[in-house]
Amino acid sequence: MQVSIETTSGLERRLTVNLPAETVDKEVDKRLQQAAKTVRMNGFRKGKVPLKVVRQRYGAGVRQEVLGEVMSRSFYEAVQKEDVKPAGQPSIEVVKSEPGENLEYVASFEVYPEVELKDLSEVSVERPVAEVTDKDVDNMIEVLRKQQSGWKETKRKAQKGDRVTIDFVGRKDGEEFEGGKAEGQQLELGSGQMIPGFEDGILGMKPGEEKDIEVTFPEDYQAEDLRGAEVTFNIKVTASEKPELPALDEEFFKAYGVEEGGEEKFREEVRNNMGRELKNAALNKVKTQVMDQLFEKHEVELPASLVAGEVKTLRGQMVQQFGGQIKAEDAEKMLPDTMFEDQAKRRVVLGLVVGEIVKENKISVDADRVKAKVEELASTYQQPEEVVEYYYSNRELLSGVESVVLEDQVVDFVLDKAKVEEVQSSYDDVIKPQQQG
Numbered sequence: 001m002q003v004s005i006e007t008t009s010g011l012e013r014r015l016t017v018n019l020p021a022e023t024v025d026k027e028v029d030k031r032l033q034q035a036a037k038t039v040r041m042n043g044f045r046k047g048k049v050p051l052k053v054v055r056q057r058y059g060a061g062v063r064q065e066v067l068g069e070v071m072s073r074s075f076y077e078a079v080q081k082e083d084v085k086p087a088g089q090p091s092i093e094v095v096k097s098e099p100g101e102n103l104e105y106v107a108s109f110e111v112y113p114e115v116e117l118k119d120l121s122e123v124s125v126e127r128p129v130a131e132v133t134d135k136d137v138d139n140m141i142e143v144l145r146k147q148q149s150g151w152k153e154t155k156r157k158a159q160k161g162d163r164v165t166i167d168f169v170g171r172k173d174g175e176e177f178e179g180g181k182a183e184g185q186q187l188e189l190g191s192g193q194m195i196p197g198f199e200d201g202i203l204g205m206k207p208g209e210e211k212d213i214e215v216t217f218p219e220d221y222q223a224e225d226l227r228g229a230e231v232t233f234n235i236k237v238t239a240s241e242k243p244e245l246p247a248l249d250e251e252f253f254k255a256y257g258v259e260e261g262g263e264e265k266f267r268e269e270v271r272n273n274m275g276r277e278l279k280n281a282a283l284n285k286v287k288t289q290v291m292d293q294l295f296e297k298h299e300v301e302l303p304a305s306l307v308a309g310e311v312k313t314l315r316g317q318m319v320q321q322f323g324g325q326i327k328a329e330d331a332e333k334m335l336p337d338t339m340f341e342d343q344a345k346r347r348v349v350l351g352l353v354v355g356e357i358v359k360e361n362k363i364s365v366d367a368d369r370v371k372a373k374v375e376e377l378a379s380t381y382q383q384p385e386e387v388v389e390y391y392y393s394n395r396e397l398l399s400g401v402e403s404v405v406l407e408d409q410v411v412d413f414v415l416d417k418a419k420v421e422e423v424q425s426s427y428d429d430v431i432k433p434q435q436q437g
Contacts, residue, residue, distance in 0.1 A: 011112075110304065144256065
């Protein structure tokens with residue numbers, strides 16, 4: 001096998017491979033002879049079809065199959081020989097492939113860039129420090145009660161958080177407009193379900209009361225003829241309900257998996273769950289800061305094929321978020337590459353930088369940390385032992401955990417060299433989502 005390689009531009013490489021004719025021809029002959037022993041054709045007994053006839057019927061297809069396998073195998077051998085690491089799949093152009101002549105093809109591809117790691121001591125991180133207080137637990141229990149709340153009819157003036165049943169008619173310049181009328185519609189005041197000013201106009205109304213309110217549609221409203229329009233709604237409240245929180249009793253505790261131990265055990269479970277959330281949120285805030293700075297400090301030439309692969313992955317994830325309702329053929333039109341390019345480039349840069357840190361510092365996955373992570377994930381299930389066993393029996397799932405753990409180990413490695421300042425925080429501040437840089 002003869003191999004030559006040239007740099008066409010930047011990360012792009014052009015690999016020319018020349019293989020002796022017999023490499024392909026011998027394998028084609030071998031497969032045709034094997035086929036002749038089993039092939040069935042009209043006019044011939046099984047296994048008695050002449051090789052010439054088999055070649056005429058199946059030769060072209062078998063040759064294409066062999067050519068594909070030979071080029072794939074030889075490309076892998078050639079890049080190893082030339083000590084290059086392709087990023088993504090090559091584009092292959094066949095130059096010569098006729099029977100009896102040497103096989104020659106050209107493979108064009110990109111290689112991984114060299115990543116020069118910056119001084120990690122210049123990374124600066126604020127580590128939030130907080131604890132779960134009794135007040136935090138009380139607040140969380142109130143949130144849980146609201147999630148399980150019911151509704152109780154009331155005759156008092158409507159307040160924020162109440163649910164009202166209304167009839168309404170909207171008019172623009174004295175004329176009813178399309179979509180501006182409804183009967184028996186339920187509306188939770190303060191939910192933001194209606195246009196600005198609509199729900200505020202209902203506050204203070206009692207069942208049976210009727211009044212007109214004036215509101216202005218937003219400039220970006222979906223109906224073009226109503227954008228920025230001033231309209232009048234005639235609203236009648238036909239019923240009003242106030243939220244009724246459930247009692248802290250055995251039935252309520254059971255709804256959250258606490259069968260025994262009463263309120264004391266329930267509060268303990270709530271605190272433990274909040275503690276796990278707090279720990280993970282604090283780690284994620286630190287991790288985000290580390291990754292933001294690794295991204296900002298490293299300029300890396302990016303292989304277009306890797307960015308395209310990430311764009312495809314991100315688009316697929318968004319399609320899944322839509323419940324798969326977007327057809328594959330429509331996805332690229334509805335969700336163009338430009339929607340994902342910045343995030344895709346960030347992911348590629350960080351993947352290359354993290355990979356270089358792992359390689360340069362010989363960091364390997366800590367099996368104990370993987371086990372601890374799996375057990376932590378399993379602890380939220382009723383039968384944690386079964387979940388742990390399932391993770392360890394599923395290579396794909398376990399690989400996902402190993403990737404997360406390895407990334408966490410890289411973050412710890414960076415933190416050992418970085419400037420880290422501990423910042424006293426509250427539970428709510430740490431839990432609050434942080435925008436990624």
